[in-house]
Every structure is written in C-alpha cells, then in structure tokens.
Amino acid sequence: MSYSTAVRDIWRHRDLEGARSDFAPLVHYATLAASSHNTQPWIFELGTREIKVRPDFARRCQEVDPDDHHLFVSLGCAVENLAQAARAAGLQAHAHYDSRTESIRVDLERVSAAASDLFLAIPERRCTRARFAKQGLTPGQWVELERVARGFGVDIHVLTARQEIERIVEFVAAGNEAQFSSTPWAREMRHWLRFNDRDALRTGDGLYGRLFGIPSIPAWLGRAMMPVVATAERQNQRDAEQIRSSAGIIVFSSAREGRSFQVEVGRCYERFALRATSLGLSTAFINQPVEVPLLRKKFAAEMGLGSRRPDLVVRIGYGPAVAHSLRRPLDDVIARGAEEMRWKRSA
Numbered sequence: 277m278s279y280s281t282a283v284r285d286i287w288r289h290r291d292l293e294g295a296r297s298d299f300a301p302l303v304h305y306a307t308l309a310a311s312s313h314n315t316q317p318w319i320f321e322l323g324t325r326e327i328k329v330r331p332d333f334a335r336r337c338q339e340v341d342p343d344d345h346h347l348f349v350s351l352g353c354a355v356e357n358l359a360q361a362a363r364a365a366g367l368q369a370h371a372h373y374d375s376r377t378e379s380i381r382v383d384l385e386r387v388s389a390a391a392s393d394l395f396l397a398i399p400e401r402r403c404t405r406a407r408f409a410k411q412g413l414t415p416g417q418w419v420e421l422e423r424v425a426r427g428f429g430v431d432i433h434v435l436t437a438r439q440e441i442e443r444i445v446e447f448v449a450a451g452n453e454a455q456f457s458s459t460p461w462a463r464e465m466r467h468w469l470r471f472n473d474r475d476a477l478r479t480g481d482g483l484y485g486r487l488f489g490i491p492s493i494p495a496w497l498g499r500a501m502m503p504v505v506a507t508a509e510r511q512n513q514r515d516a517e518q519i520r521s522s523a524g525i526i527v528f529s530s531a532r533e534g535r536s537f538q539v540e541v542g543r544c545y546e547r548f549a550l551r552a553t554s555l556g557l558s559t560a561f562i563n564q565p566v567e568v569p570l571l572r573k574k575f576a577a578e579m580g581l582g583s584r585r586p587d588l589v590v591r592i593g594y595g596p597a598v599a600h601s602l603r604r605p606l607d608d609v610i611a612r613g614a615e616e617m618r619w620k621r622s623a
C-alpha cells in the first residue's frame with residue numbers, strides 16, 4: 277500500500293450507524309487526535325455503556341516527557357475526539373479521570389444525534405509545521421477560538437504583538453539548545469522519526485520526516501546523519517521563520533499539576549485545533565519552552581502565570597495543506613472488555 281492510499285483510508289469519516297452499540301467507529305475518531313511524537317499512547321477498553329481510555333506506558337517518551345505530562349495531554353486529545361464523535365452518533369460523553377486506574381472513564385448516555393462543526397473537522401485536522409501567510413485573524417475568529425479553548429482549570433494567553441512573538445522565538449531557541457545538546461533526547465527523537473514512506477507504513481506511528489523538511493532516505497542513513505545535520509542552529513532558524521510568520525501564539529496553562537488537568541488541557545487543545553481547522557486555519561506546536569523544566573519555570577514567570585503550569589505553546593495562522601501522518605490499526609488499540617485484557621496479559 278502506498279503512503280497516500282494509507283492516508284486516504286485513515287483520514288476519513290466512518291459510518292456511525294451502529295456506533296451506539298459497537299463503539300469501534302468512535303475509537304477510529306479518537307485515534308485521529310494529536311499525540312506527542314505521534315506515539316498514540318492509548319488503549320481503548322470497550323464496555324457496554326462506557327469506554328475506558330488507558331495510557332500505554334510502553335509508548336512513553338522518557339526524555340522529552342519525563343513526567344508523562346504530554347502522554348496524558350495526548351489522552352485528553354483522544355477523549356475530546358471521542359466525545360465529539362459520540363455526540364454525532366447519538367451519545368453524550370461524560371468523562372472522568374480515575375486516579376486509581378490512571379485512566380479516563382467515558383460514560384456514554386443515549387441522546388439525539390448532532391454532528392458539530394468540530395466533529396466534521398476531525399479528518400481534516402493536522403499539525404502544519406510550515407511557514408504561515410503573514411495574515412492576522414479577525415476579532416470574530418479569535419472569539420470563536422477562545423470560546424472552545426478554555427476548560428475546567430485551563431486558561432489560555434493569546435500573544436499577537438511582535439515583541440511578544442520575538443520573546444517566544446527566544447524561548448524556543450533556548451529550548452532547542454537544551455534539547456539538541458542532550459544525547460538521550462536526540463536518541464529518542466531518532467527512534468520516533470520515520471525517514472521514508474516504508475518506514476512510516478511499517479509502524480503506523482511516529483514523526484513522518486517529510487513533515488519536518490527531511491527528504492526521503494533509507495532509515496539507516498537518516499539515523500546516521502541526524503547527529504551531523506540536525507543541529508540547534510538549523511532548527512532555530514527554521515523555528516524563528518515559522519513563528520514570525522504566525523498570526524498569533526497561544527499558551528495553554530492549567531491551575532495545578534495533576535493528571536485530570538493534563539487530560540483537560542488535551543481536550544481544550546483538541547477543540548481549539550478542530551475549531552481552527554473548521555475556520556480554514558492551521559496550527560502547530562512549539563512546545564520547547566514547556567518541555568525543559570528550568571526553562572518552563574522562566575517561561576511561567578515571563579507569562580505572569582504565578583503558580584499555574586504552562587502546558588502547551590501553539591502557533592496559528594493561514595498555512596499550506598501539508599500531508600497527514602499515519603495511525604495504527606484499530607485492532608492494535610482496542611481491548612474489548614476485561615476478558616480480552618486477561619487473555620492479552622497471559623498471552
């Protein structure tokens with residue numbers, strides 16, 4: 277199968293006819309959510325009236341995400357897509373983080389079906405790591421975006437002034453310097469990079485090199501060349517251009533540390549990205565300032581966040597249509613009830 281055939285098969289709407297009793301189509305939409313390094317760190321346990329979204333710790337990224345913050349934000353992204361798809365199928369989702377099982381329980385209550393604009397945008401959303409057209413958003417667009425991006429304990433700061441954006445350029449550069457100088461961080465990055473179509477198709481996950489401006493090359497060559505060609509200096513230049521081309525930067529922050537807040541941040545981000553998509557806008561993460569612990573503290577102070585945690589940094593604007601990344605098959609992420617879980621564990 278070619279990369280473009282796989283994309284067409286993955287990034288499409290599915291029939292929700294029987295989805296009130298067989299939840300698999302809902303999981304399809306959940307898997308189209310953003311996830312850190314495209315690790316897709318989720319397992320969906322299907323019950324009769326609920327779905328449990330569990331972390332797959334085998335997919336954690338120790339170096340870029342030592343406290344599993346991004347992992348739980350990613351689960352939140354998936355839960356939001358799940359909730360939007362459930363409503364389109366005639367199910368109202370009620371999600372609660374359960375600290376005992378470290379999972380999110382999504383109870384599904386029967387209601388009338390309603391497909392929101394956010395739901396319709398799910399197969400269109402993607403991260404656009406490219407230059408945007410230097411064009412501002414209208415006040416109406418900002419209102420629409422801000423309305424969906426806040427949640428319980430989750431707030432956003434919107435930066436549009438040139439001086440503020442220059443400060444973001446500096447923070448991202450400082451993050452790149454710290455990350456590129458770490459050998460374990462670079463090793464982890466190489467592990468999740470997919471250097472050509474075959475490499476990406478083999479795993480259905482990871483960071484598709486073409487989306488980062490890396491030409492299609494054999495994986496062994498890519499891994500060998502990375503330490504030489506991927507430098508903080510090059511990355512800084514690329515990031516600075518892309519950040520300066522953006523209409524604005526959005527900083528998501530949460531009231532406190534904790535898994536339930538991280539899940540909520542993910543839900544807020546995903547709604548924000550879907551709304552942006554439905555408005556014809558593009559988004560991309562520039563999370564370096566919140567990924568390096570010391571820098572995160574400075575960044576929180578710079579943003580005047582007090583004790584709040586800065587969770588995500590995202591840029592927005594009018595971008596080109598870029599390729600989608602891949603997803604793993606549903607069978608790899610669905611566990612059908614406790615029986616199967618037991619069977620899988622003993623296999």
Ligand SMILES: Cc1cc2nc3c(=O)[nH]c(=O)nc-3n(C[C@H](O)[C@H](O)[C@H](O)COP(=O)(O)O)c2cc1C
Binds near residue numbers: 314346401560561564
């Ligand atoms: C919590 C979180 C953190 C992320 N951080 C970054 C980042 O710093 N830089 C980046 O380019 N993409 C980042 N991403 C985007 C993922 O790499 C992206 O969602 C994944 O590759 C799948 O691609 P898609 O969103 O286009 O489907 C992040 C995503 C999440 C959910």
